[in-house]
Amino acid sequence: MNTAHEAIAQHTTGRTAVAPWAADPYADALRAGRGPLFLRRTDGWLLPLEVERWCARADAVDREVLTRCEGAVLDVGCGPGRLVVELAASGRAALGIDVSEAAVDRTNRRGGQALRRSVFEPLPGEGRWGTVLLLDGNLGIGGDPPALLGRLARLLLPGGLLIAETVPVDVDELASVRIVRTADLTGAGGVRGTAGAPFPWARLGTPALLRCARARGWHAVGQWAAGGRAFVALRSRSTSSSAEPPNSTAVISNHLAAKPSPDSPATDR
Structure with a gap:
């Protein structure tokens, strides 16, 4: 398996042929609006x-x-768009990004705005987002939280807000996983060839996220x-910056001009 840093290099250079979250079986589940669907570790967990929750309305x-x-909100890995749609319905400026064409299509059909793009690719409004969401x-x-946090800091305004969902237990795990359906599982504990390809993934509880974030200049504000879910609010380092002041309308209205072709590399959730 590639290291996490190699995986992110592939995100930015396009060497990865198929994005795990961009193809079946994830796309099929989003189009149907239901699972069951799992991440499977190499040890069978x-x-x-x-x-179903992701495809429903915001709760x-x-x-x-x-x-x-x-301010303007960027939802990273927006999935089928329930958060972006909810923000749009309340008149808030929001954009979702996701590597899954099915996710982006569903978000746009429901009245949100979404772009098919990896968080590691160039994005509209870099350095001008007021809030980044990193949920679900x-x-x-x-599979590399430090690199991801570094990237998100560059997307936000200085002192901008990151709201992240953590695992509601104390865990700090990097693993190789693949997306599987029940039909992909064999009686011997293996998986059939219809399962998704392996890829690096991370799971962090709140203590692990706080340790990682503090080491990179973030500070916790909440x-x-x-509902059985855990969240952390973090602020990026407040430093002087030449970034333009936030303009929610411009950030959102310009995103379609930057939309990549369907063959553009896209390899994160």
Whole structure:
């Protein structure tokens, strides 16, 4: 398996042929709006993916998160777009990014705005986003949390807000996983060839995220739990910057001009 740093290099150079979150079986599940779907570690451990919740409307826990957002909001790994749609419905400027064409299509059909793009590719409004959302396990993107946090700091305004969802237990894990359906699992504990290809992933509880974030200049401004889920709010380093002041309308309205072709490399969640 590639190291996490090699995986991120592939994200930016396009050497990865197929994005795990961009192809079947994830795309099939999003189009159907239901699972069951899992992340499977190499030792056979399964993590259920909450496809039905992701495809539903934002719930009370989601809405509480959204009340904490500031300025223009970038939802990294937006999936089928429930958060972007909720923000748009309340008149907030928001953009989702996801490598899955099915996810982006569903978001746009529901009234949100989304772009098919990896977080490690150039994005609209870099350095001008007021809030970045990293929910639904997306701390795992790339299997390298330090690199991901560094990238998100460059997307935000100085002193901007990151709201991240953590695993609600104390865990700090980097692993190779693949996306599987029940039909992909064999009685011997293996997987059939219809399962997704292996890729690096990370799972962090709140203590692990705080350790990682502090070492890279972030500081925590909030922690809370609701509905069996755990969240951390972090602020990026407040330094002088030549970045333009936030302009929510411009950030959002310009994103379609930068939209890549369907063959553009896209390899994160």
